[in-house]
Amino acid sequence: MKRKLNENDVPTSAEPEADQQMANAETTTTTATPEEEATFADLGLDARLVQAVAQQKFLKPTLVQRKAIPLALDGKDVLCKAKTGSGKTAAYVLPVLAGILKKKSVDSTAATTALILVPTRELADQVFKSIELFSAFCAKDVRAVKLTDKLTDAVQRSLLSTCPDIVISTPARAWHNVNGNSSALALDKLSYLVLDEADLLLSYGYSEDLESLSWSIPKGIQTIMMSATLTTEVDSLKKIFYRDQQPTLLDLEEPDAEGEGVTQLVTKCGEDEKFLLIYVIFKLQLVKGKCIIFVADIDRCYRLKLYFEQFGIRSCILNSELPVNSRIHVVEEFNRNVYDIIIASDEKEVLGNEEKAEEEQEEEENEGESKEESRPKKKRKAAKGDVEYGVSRGIDFKNVAAVINFDLPTSASSYTHRIGRTARAGRAGMALSFVVPQDLYRKHIHTSIASSEKDEKILARITKQQAKKGKEIKPYNFNKDQVDAFRYRMNDALRAVTKVAIREARTRELRQELLKSEKLKRYFEENPSEMNHLRHDGELRTARQQAHLKHVPDYLLPKEGRQALTAGDIGFVPLKKFDRRAGTKRKGGKRSAKAGVRKGDPLKTFKARRKTK
Numbered sequence: 001m002k003r004k005l006n007e008n009d010v011p012t013s014a015e016p017e018a019d020q021q022m023a024n025a026e027t028t029t030t031t032a033t034p035e036e037e038a039t040f041a042d043l044g045l046d047a048r049l050v051q052a053v054a055q056q057k058f059l060k061p062t063l064v065q066r067k068a069i070p071l072a073l074d075g076k077d078v079l080c081k082a083k084t085g086s087g088k089t090a091a092y093v094l095p096v097l098a099g100i101l102k103k104k105s106v107d108s109t110a111a112t113t114a115l116i117l118v119p120t121r122e123l124a125d126q127v128f129k130s131i132e133l134f135s136a137f138c139a140k141d142v143r144a145v146k147l148t149d150k151l152t153d154a155v156q157r158s159l160l161s162t163c164p165d166i167v168i169s170t171p172a173r174a175w176h177n178v179n180g181n182s183s184a185l186a187l188d189k190l191s192y193l194v195l196d197e198a199d200l201l202l203s204y205g206y207s208e209d210l211e212s213l214s215w216s217i218p219k220g221i222q223t224i225m226m227s228a229t230l231t232t233e234v235d236s237l238k239k240i241f242y243r244d245q246q247p248t249l250l251d252l253e254e255p256d257a258e259g260e261g262v263t264q265l266v267t268k269c270g271e272d273e274k275f276l277l278i279y280v281i282f283k284l285q286l287v288k289g290k291c292i293i294f295v296a297d298i299d300r301c302y303r304l305k306l307y308f309e310q311f312g313i314r315s316c317i318l319n320s321e322l323p324v325n326s327r328i329h330v331v332e333e334f335n336r337n338v339y340d341i342i343i344a345s346d347e348k349e350v351l352g353n354e355e356k357a358e359e360e361q362e363e364e365e366n367e368g369e370s371k372e373e374s375r376p377k378k379k380r381k382a383a384k385g386d387v388e389y390g391v392s393r394g395i396d397f398k399n400v401a402a403v404i405n406f407d408l409p410t411s412a413s414s415y416t417h418r419i420g421r422t423a424r425a426g427r428a429g430m431a432l433s434f435v436v437p438q439d440l441y442r443k444h445i446h447t448s449i450a451s452s453e454k455d456e457k458i459l460a461r462i463t464k465q466q467a468k469k470g471k472e473i474k475p476y477n478f479n480k481d482q483v484d485a486f487r488y489r490m491n492d493a494l495r496a497v498t499k500v501a502i503r504e505a506r507t508r509e510l511r512q513e514l515l516k517s518e519k520l521k522r523y524f525e526e527n528p529s530e531m532n533h534l535r536h537d538g539e540l541r542t543a544r545q546q547a548h549l550k551h552v553p554d555y556l557l558p559k560e561g562r563q564a565l566t567a568g569d570i571g572f573v574p575l576k577k578f579d580r581r582a583g584t585k586r587k588g589g590k591r592s593a594k595a596g597v598r599k600g601d602p603l604k605t606f607k608a609r610r611k612t613k
C-alpha cells in the first residue's frame with residue numbers, strides 16, 4: 001500500500017486529438033477575467049427571467065452564461081465547451097425562454113418552438129425542472145413537456161397535441177414521436193434546437209435517431225450545442241446539425257479561483273485493499289460531507305452496499321436497473337441532504353467514438369505483447385438496464401464533498417464527467433481514485449469484474465488529459481500500519497458478502513424500488529411519519545449480520561485521531577464553501593460531522609504520507 005508513484009508510473013500514452021478537428025470553426029477562445037462583473041439584467045434578458053434568476057439566488061452569471069447568452073439572444077448558432085458544473089443549463093435555457101417570450105408577444109399561436117435533446121432520462125428531468133424554475137414569472141406563457149417518462153404512446157400524443165413551446169427528450173423518444181406515434185411531434189415551427197451534453201449523445205447510441213432527426217428539422221433554425229469536452233463525437237454532431245454553416249465556437253477555459261475546484265488524488269492498492277480503505281475512510285469520517293462512490297457494475301454496487309451494511313454505514317444505490325422514478329427520487333433526496341453516500345455504477349456497455357479510439361490506441365500499444373500475456377478483451381454485452389440511464393454525466397448533484405472512483409472508469413472522458421459531480425458552481429471538492437497496479441491485479445480475492453490490468457493505462461490517459469487542463473493528480477498514500485489494524489474486520493465483513501447475498505440483494509432492491517411507485521410516494525407525502533419505508537438507503541440484510549463490526553473499538557482508532565474524530569477534525573476535504581450541516585442535528589438524531597476547514601495536509605492527524613515530487 002505504501003507503494004509510491006515513481007517516474008515509471010508517469011503516463012505516456014496519447015489520446016485522440018479531437019480538438020484539432022474543431023479548428024475550422026469560427027473560434028472565440030476565452031479566459032475568464034475577474035473584471036467582468038455583468039449582471040443577468042445586463043445580458044439583455046426579459047425582466048421576468050431576470051426575476052426568476054434572482055429567485056434562484058444566482059448573484060451574477062457564470063462565464064459560460066456571460067458569453068453564451070448574448071450570442072444566443074442575437075440569434076447565433078453556438079457550440080460551447082465549458083467545464084462540468086459551470087452553469088451550461090441556464091446558458092441555453094434562458095435565451096431560449098427569452099426567444100419564446102418575444103415570439104409570444106407578437107404571435108400567441110401554439111407551436112413547438114424549441115426542441116432540447118439530452119442523452120438520459122435523468123437529464124431530461126433536470127432540464128425540465130430548470131425550465132420550470134426559470135419560467136416561474138412567465139409560467140402562463142411557456143409550456144414545456146418531457147417525453148422521457150415511461151408514458152404510453154397515447155399519453156405522449158395527447159401531451160404533444162397541444163403543441164408545447166418546449167419539448168425535452170432523448171433523441172430516441174423524439175424521433176419515435178416525429179416518425180412513429182402518429183407523427184405526434186411537429187417540428188415545422190421549430191426555431192431552436194439544443195443538444196445538451198453533446199459529447200455524450202452519440203456514445204449513448206443515438207446516432208441513427210440524430211441523423212434522422214436532422215433531416216426533419218427545418219433549415220435555418222438556431223442550433224445550440226453544449227458540451228463539457230470537445231470530442232470527435234461533438235465534431236460528428238457539428239457536421240450533422242450545422243452542415244455548411246459554422247457555429248460560433250466558445251471554448252471556455254476557466255481557471256479555478258482559490259479554494260475552488262477538484263483536488264484530485266490517486267491511491268494505488270490491491271483489489272481487496274480498496275475495501276479496507278473505503279471502510280477506513282467512512283468509519284473514521286475522513287470525508288466530511290456527501291460522497292458519490294463509482295463502481296464498475298451493478299453487482300459491485302450491491303457488494304459494496306452489503307459490505308457497508310456490515311459496519312452500519314448507510315448508503316443508497318443508483319444503477320440502470322432501478323426504475324427511473326426511484327433514480328430521480330434518489331438524486332432529489334440526496335440533493336436535499338437526506339443521504340450522505342451514493343454508490344453508483346455508470347459504465348455504459350456501448351462504447352462511444354472516443355472510448356473506441358482510446359481502445360484502438362491501446363491495441364496498438366499492446367501489439368508487442370505475447371498472445372499468452374494479453375488477456376482476451378472483455379466482450380461488451382448489450383446493456384441490461386435502461387439504456388437511457390446516466391448518473392455520472394450531467395446530473396447536478398448538489399454539495400458533493402467527494403467523488404471516490406472505487407473502480408476506475410474505462411476512459412478519460414468518463415473520469416472527467418465523474419469528477420465533475422463534485423466542486424460544482426464554484427465550490428471545492430475532492431476526487432480520490434483507487435488504481436490497481438498491474439503487479440497486484442492478479443491477486444484479487446473478491447473479484448466479480450473489478451479493476452483489471454488496464455487501470456494503470458487508463459490512469460495514464462486520465463493524467464495526460466488532466467495535465468492538458470493544467471490539473472494535477474497527486475498520489476495519496478494511507479498510513480499502512482494504521483490501516484492494517486482494520487484488516488481483520490474487513491475480512492470478516494467481506495466473507496459475509498457472498499455471491500448469493502449479492503444476487504438476493506439485487507433482486508430484493510429491485511422489487512422494493514418497483515413497489516415504491518408514484519402512488520406510494522404520494523401516500524407517504526400525506527403520511528410523512530411512514531416516510532421511512534420509502535428511503536432508498538435501507539439495509540438489504542441479505543448478508544450475515546455481525547453486530548461487533550458496527551462499532552470501532554477505541555484501540556483501532558489512530559492515537560492522534562481519537563479526539564479529532566469526535567471533534568470532526570480529520571478528513572480529506574476542507575468543505576470551505578458549504579457549511580450546510582455544520583453543528584446542526586441531522587435526521588435520526590445524530591450530530592453531523594463538523595464541516596470544518598483544515599489547512600495543509602488534510603490527513604495529517606491520521607499520519608498520512610503524501611509523496612511530494
Ligand SMILES: Nc1ncnc2c1ncn2[C@@H]1O[C@H](COP(=O)(O)OP(=O)(O)OP(=O)(O)O)[C@@H](O)[C@H]1O
Binds near residue numbers: 396
Ligand atoms: N449564475 C449562477 N450562480 C450560481 N449558481 C449557478 C449559476 N448558474 C448555475 N448555477 C448552479 O450551478 C450548478 C451547475 O449548473 P449546471 O448543471 O447547469 O452545470 P453544467 O455546466 O451543465 O454541468 P455538467 O457539464 O456537469 O452538466 C447548478 O446547481 C446550478 O443551479
